[in-house]
Amino acid sequence: MSRNLVELIRRHDQAAAPTALDLLKAAAERHGSVTADDVRDAAAASGLPEATVYGVATFYDDLNEPRGDRHVRACSGTACFAATAGRHIAELGAGLGLDVDGVKGDGSVSFGEVVCLGFCHSSPAVIDGRTVVAGADAVQTVLAGAPAPAAEPDWVSLLEQPVLTRSGDWSGLARALRELEPEQLLAEVEAAEVRGRGGAGFPAGVKWRFTRAATGADKFIVANGDEGDPGSYIDKYLMERNPQLVLEGMALAGYAVGAAHGYILVRSEYPLSKPTLDATIAKAHADGWLGSDIQGSGFDFDITVVEGAGSYVVGEETALLACLQGLRGTVSARPPFPAERGVHGMPTVVNNVETLANIPYIALRGAQAYHDLSPDTKTAGSKLVCFNERFSRPTVYEVPFGMSMRRLCDEVAGGMRDGHTVKALQIGGPLGGILPAHLLDTAFDFEPLAAHGCMVGHGSIVAFDEDMDMRALTVHLLEFGAHESCGKCFPCRIGLRRAHEMFSAGTPVDRERFEQLLETLELGSLCAHGSGMPAPLRSLLTHFADELGLAS
């Protein structure tokens, strides 16, 4: 990230101006596309150079899709693919009389794809304007012109003492402000060994310790709500059903590291998340849980909600910081780490929203109680997992670590629907390995899954049934990978395109050349997108090689 641009943004931000990206999004909402005049206006208003703002305008999906008065998008996420093999996209396009990214001549209707709406429990999903329609008849409902918002099933806790599905009530913050010094809270979080829930599993306490120790005029807490993993709707549930718990976790992080301001970045694909969080923040202000001198403690903390604009890689922490400041959502090499140079170049904690939602429990009950939540394993705490529509009872569940994948699938999610059988699971997002049915006795935990090239990741469990064409799945995964590459590092930018070309050409694929490409991606890429995409592809090579159309 350019230090000069970040400094320009920092100086300008004192006037609390919207970012360049906010301004471009507003322009696209107003008249369907971003024009050169919009770029000039956004540059003038944000204090950034015109070329820089133009670069932002060309990066995000939401700013580059042609939009008519009525903008209809079909979900191209992996859960919807598992449900229809992509048929819902073709049917919707045919019904509207438009190709993907097409607009009616009179500008009345436009059609596009969107990467995961978080309605994976009710696939396929379609978003019509800001209304999400989901379920087997979603396409027909949208084509009939009377879209009704899809229902979302309640979440379920398997724990007697829920951590994440317990409604936030500020009791953890209350106790911390009353009884714990910031250093004591930080020590408690370190002792709890909270591993990041966004995918990487990095210890939250380490990030906090570095940020607390770093010097800076300001420090910031950033909650990563950019849950771009197709097949995941965990953070969506947290932000929309339990927003107070997430905000409480952010405030506790601020108290522990000495930050007075937090940001939470949410996806534009979740149109309800930002308004829900904004309303909760307003209420917290009214109740004295955010703002100045919280509950008379002398601790100040405030939170701003920022909405993204369509980019998977923005979920990577340095890309997230770039997006948050209105820049192109590309990855930056570390060091410097956000703990040293984050928002406005200041020390910043970046944690996933689920990670932060663990903190109030730890503040209230301590590290040992947190460890006790998963008695069968060394891994501390509980985890939210979510299942796709192929299961009988798909929703978000709070589970202990250590249960077998088979118990999760059969007992928790009720097995597969309509007599289908599991062919394979993709666990933890698009960068997670694929577990074939014969390995379902593997425990849901960091190390056991890693032994099979899989990961806990963010906790999504997407089942593919006996009908899934594994070569089609490979093309689906690579289309996502290539489309979402931020374009910064060469292996990912070119390599994922080449991998997609190899499999989408319809001709036999040379396994050796493909594996050489995977090695280049895995070892060469700058971030987890390029280095992680090989994991599911290697799983497919290991377990389903005879279905991939490889050259003999």
Place this chain on the structure above:
Amino acid sequence: MQVTVDGTAVQVSDGATVLEAAKRAGSWVPTLCFDERQAPFGACRACMVAVDGSAKPVPACTTLCREGMVIDTTDPTARRVATAVVELVLSELPSAPAPHTELAAVAAKLGVEGPRWPGATHPVAHDLRHPYLAFEHELCISCGRCVRACDEVQGTFALTAVGRGFEANVAAGIGSGFLESACVSCGACADTCPTDAITERLLLDGGNNGGPPPDAPRLRRRLSTN
């Protein structure tokens, strides 16, 4: 602190990168997005090296030295990844880079063959409207050196990365070209470009009359042959 590069012990200061240590030791490390006048960028991934015997190579330009670090710039895995990356870069260009360019030199020194992964190339798009600067977009490998030269060296911010993924490229102004941008014709972008995507035009090349792009090796060839 002291580190060892390919068996040679060298002293480096705190905060030095592995690439700096390698240079100090006289070891060659392939680079494409690196320019010593600019902050390390870590995009091209050609500078992969092995440290402390780890099986997983690291980029030399953005990895900091630690006391006693043992660096191997010729580690086979690291070199294999670097070579593959350069092979990928060549595969996105519609024609081979001119022999005098940095990209061609790195590819030759690595002995890049192939391509093992042929595929789509960048569409040919020339902007020759500016009197002093020519931009042949199909030769752009998105190394970001021109954008950073304009930002970090010149402070003009006339250039930006555009697009995403394989479609990434560089644009001046609001995609309008150098002529309608904040460009002050300093030439820092052309100076740092490793592929001749951006070059300085000379009056002899046709000046600002919008003629066809001159033969690729321009300014530097003239200088070297004079």
